[in-house]
Amino acid sequence: MKRKKTIKIKNIMIKIPVFLVLVILALLVLVPVLWMTLSAFKPEKEIISWPPTFIPNLFTFQNFSDVQARINILQYVLNSVIYAGGTTALAIIVNCMAGYAYAFYDFKGKTGMFLMTLATMMVPFQVIMVPLFLVVYKMGMYDSYWGLIIPRVAVAGSIFMMRAAFTGIPKEMAEAARIDGLSEYGIFWKIMMPQVKPAVITLIILSVNGSWNDLLWPMIVTSSTKMRTLANGLALFIGQNTIEYGAAFAGALISLLPMFILYIFGQKYFVEGMSSGGLKG
């Protein structure tokens, strides 16, 4: 009895510091995000007053109209939606098709093509960014939606992931559909795609998160103000020396919100997708 008690006390002695460490780390994440969120609703005057406040004394939406007055943030949102939406839609089609072919068909040159695809995974984006810019420029896609989207569609990691998902489906299923007279494309679209829904959702989330938050590529491939995406337009905005802090907070909050909503609803897929190898940076 006595021994049991000492173990219990010992357990608590470990558990409390562990819990404290976890809580401190959580606060380290939450407090900055919360402070930024609350600050977006403070009047400019309160933001620059010293000492700074945590909870706004006065709630206002002024910063949101200010940011629209300074930079055309609605246009940036639209561009980001087109960039993220376009990239994701095309990425699903292209990468799923490729993953399916590598999983289900035997064809000449398959191994070579697959190895080449995997090899592109090894090349850091920063190494190819200069010539990639030149290629896009020479193709006449510079400073356009096509230039933003098309080079980011085929992703070796996604093809690899989809191949793994399709490999899990028994081949007899395709045979049965073939006997029923369905074309190869019909089999892929109507029979196979619904089977790999979780993988597709993961792919969508990874792709949306990646392009919504992408900074470097939009900076390289666009130049005009009206082509800027949210991430890169805001980055340029805060790069200027004369900025309104409230507007910057409001802009940051606007850019965070869609991802946050996606995160809340797709958390299971979000976390699983990220940990199954689709990580960046």
Add this chain to the structure above:
Amino acid sequence: MEKMIKYWNKPSRCAYVFVAPSIILLVLFNVIPLAMAFGLSFFDVPITMNTAEFIGWGNFVEAFHDARFLNSLKITAIFTGLEVPVQVLGALIIAALISKNNKRNKLFRAVYFLPVICSATVIGIMWRMILHSNIGFITAILQSMGLGKINFMNTPGLTLFVVSFISIWRSFGISAIIYVTAIQQVSPSLYEAAEMDGAGKVRQFMHITVPSIRPTFWYILMTRFAGALQIFDIIYVTTNGGPNYTTESTVSYIYSRAFSSNSSMGYASSMSVILFVIIMVITVIMYRKMNKEE
């Protein structure tokens, strides 16, 4: 028309239709640019991009005499040295503490993962303001503790540590979650057996968890290494290389030489190639070591 559809409906042929888009896109936007990166590095390309003059190893010779490039390599190395151990070891310890599936741990995981959905821009705005010398609340807290006003973003010698911290803040959650997934795959019977033998939590961690998740450990080590060597966006949105180039990473320098007024595509490419070789050498060394251990 019908003939054509029938022709392409053969499994052996339609496979090419399925892989063609990805192959074409990857060749156009990955393979060709990679080949060009090597080619360009031997040329002098003016900003007009109309001509290209072959200059052999000239760009590489220039790079190794360029104080700003050498400085950027040093900055990148320091940054990597600060970030990688925390990501690889710190995240592992935290992951072990939150790997059991219960409500409390799920909540912690969700919170730690939150920075992953924030863009570098949002993180830049947030931390610049928090550490701002006039409006930042951390500055205010430190001042009230009698530490004086610290200008985190503009103090040579200090700012690199601040940027490294922000970068760790951003991706600590991913590393931890990947570890959690790996730890959960470890057979529970191993822990039960250890419990019977009276092994404490720390010993279970050292003798069961760590050996069991070795592949994940190597995976994180390699990807974090490569990622840290390519650090760019967090620097761009926090200090943009300043003050006085004390936070300018190699990719930051490559970017500014490729896409600014003193642009030189050939020179930027040669620096990219040098960085690529460094990343490759380190990756191969680690990969060999990993295979030896397995």
